[in-house]
Amino acid sequence: MFNFNFSGEFVAFFVFAVMIISGAVLMVSFAKVVHMVVSLAAVFIGVAGMFVLLEAEFLAFVQVLIYAGAVSILMIFGIMMTKHQEADAEQAKPLHETLTAIGALALFGILFYAIRQSDFPEPEQALAQGTDNTMEIGKLLFTQYVIPFELVSVLLTVAFIGAIVLAKKEAE
Amino acid sequence: MLSSYLTMAAILFCIGLYGALVKRNAVIILLSIELMLNAVNLNLVAFSKYGVVPSLTGQMFTLFSIAVAAAEAAVGIAILIALFRARGTVNADEYDEMRR
Structure with missing residues (x-):
């Protein structure tokens, strides 16, 4: 279970966890839409920090580039290009919100119970990777995962062409 | 540490x-x-380090899912902009053609 030893990893984990949770809670509670996007960028950076703790340095940088960079900016552009009520006028539906909160809390309770109950065996040997995480990922990407890699590149091309076509102004 | 993640x-x-x-x-x-x-x-990467058989496969899965999420965000925003042109609102409550 939770046998904490106050190592450096635990302290760093705690800092990133506080960053992620406070960012996510602020995202839910802010009134202005742009503030929500900014607090979500903090969440993305916190997740990138956790990736570093998990020895996935390449993914951490991909996370910063794609999520904290591209997706946040894309969302800000989406907000700017669509007219929105500045303060996201909440004509409150308290029953709906309460029920949703109860449902989300119940889901968290079930997940937490399952995590506490299940018994994760210790890994047999540590992750056998060299010093260079990026190099190992590159090798895998061009040997074992070459077909999914190419398929993802096709998917990205199709998706971006589709996005341009969808967002283009229709000719009269 | 795995259960914390x-x-x-x-x-x-x-x-x-x-x-x-x-x-x-x-x-x-x-x-x-x-x-x-x-x-x-986060789950995938945590299991790739602390799972029973640690390997880079979890990180590869995460890489692909980040790529798919980027495509999803781009197409989602494009659909939203097209919808906004057609309906003049981004309020999800007012997209109710399917239940009228």
């Missing part, structure tokens, strides 16, 4: 779920879905 991801997923169900602005709903995807990525 899993709990962290569960918290993130539940907050994302709450945001996706409660918020009215469609851009924020898309952002909440990104939050849930991030929680799943």
Whole structure:
């Protein structure tokens, strides 16, 4: 279970966890839409920090580039290009919100119970990777995962062409 | 340490779920879905280090899911802009053609 030893990893984990949770809670509670996007960028950076703790340095940088960079900016552009009520006028539906909160809390309770109950065996040997995480990922990407890699590149091309076509102004 | 990461991801997923169900602005709903995807990525990477058989496969899965999420965000924003042109609003409550 939770046998904490106050190592450096635990302290760093705690800092990133506080960053992620406070960012996510602020995202839910802010009134202005742009503030929500900014607090979500903090969440993305916190997740990138956790990736570093998990020895996935390449993914951490991909996370910063794609999520904290591209997706946040894309969302800000989406907000700017669509007219929105500045303060996201909440004509409150308290029953709906309460029920949703109860449902989300119940889901968290079930997940937490399952995590506490299940018994994760210790890994047999540590992750056998060299010093260079990026190099190992590159090798895998061009040997074992070459077909999914190419398929993802096709998917990205199709998706971006589709996005341009969808967002283009229709000719009269 | 594994269960701490899993709990962290569960918290993130539940907050994302709450945001996706409660918020009215469609851009924020898309952002909440990104939050849930991030929680799943965190799980995958945690298992790639602390699972029974540690390997880089979890990180590869995360890489592909980040690529798919980027495509999803781009197409989602494009659909939103097209919808905004047609309806003049981004309020998800007013996209109710299917139930009229």
